[in-house]
Amino acid sequence: MGNTPTKLDSGNSTPGVASGDYDNDGYKSRSRHASLVNGKLNGNSNTTSSYSSRQRAHSMFDKMDHDKQKRKSTKEREHSKEIQARGLVVKYDENCDGGFLAPFGCYGFDKLDYNIVMVKRLIVERKLAPFYTPLQDFDESWSREEIIKIVDGLPLHASFEDNIEEFEDIPLGDLNKPNFDYLVDKTLTKKEQRRQHSKIFKARLYRSRLIWQETANETFLEDKMDVRLGKSKNKYLPSDDLKYSLYKNGTECPICFLYIPGPLNYSKCCQQPICTECFVQIKRAEPHFPHEEVDPTKPISDDSIKDPNLLISEPPNCPYCAT
């Protein structure tokens, strides 16, 4: 969260940004009710769990087959991680009501495992507030000009740390080529090779995310500059009126304590505000089997032999009133 822009970070002013056909009206009257019982957001947990019980059953089959299955699932896991990472890149022209379809980055990548397609759709359908660029604090005494100047200096995404200790000395190879098996030391044991493979994958993905976001940042700055110099108009950049109105009507999110432009989402049960980045953190608990009356005369049943279709996935609790 240290990367969140403060007043001091607000750089150069960009006067006279063209308003284009941005949707400047109507957004304020819409109050969004983020349903905390909307299970669709965290629907994957169910799949994961029934998959792992299938995996357990699988271990009964011959080893060759098992290894093949495992290799395939590592590839699949890495592939879906990459798709997730690409979906988390903030692009200025993928927006709604002055906010974005991807998060600013207050939470780390590992915590952003929500269903991206679903959340983007909810934002576009205006059922969920977009991801806004937060401010560390907001001063009520700021003038309209000051607010616009601050908003114009905001980055699309929290800055990435350039040299992470975890990835030090890890070879990345050619990031444009998906295969990096040649980087794995074949003299190591199979287990160590797998561990090395996973480390390299993580380091490569981190570097790729940094590059993807930097590319998006550059496009944003170039296009903003073109508009400022009068070279072009841009319908994706918000008008000064929208920027002012969004930030003037913001609120501090009670979970991340950052100042978020309004209107925010409100919980249905207790009408508490929550920013979208905190909202996607709300998780369902791991699905469980129905609780049974325990009969002491019978042996304890093993969960792994139960039918995964019987799994119960409870809706997540509201972070405020716990209903």
Ligand SMILES: [Zn+2]
């Ligand atoms: Zn928040």
Ligand SMILES: [Zn+2]
């Ligand atoms: Zn509640």
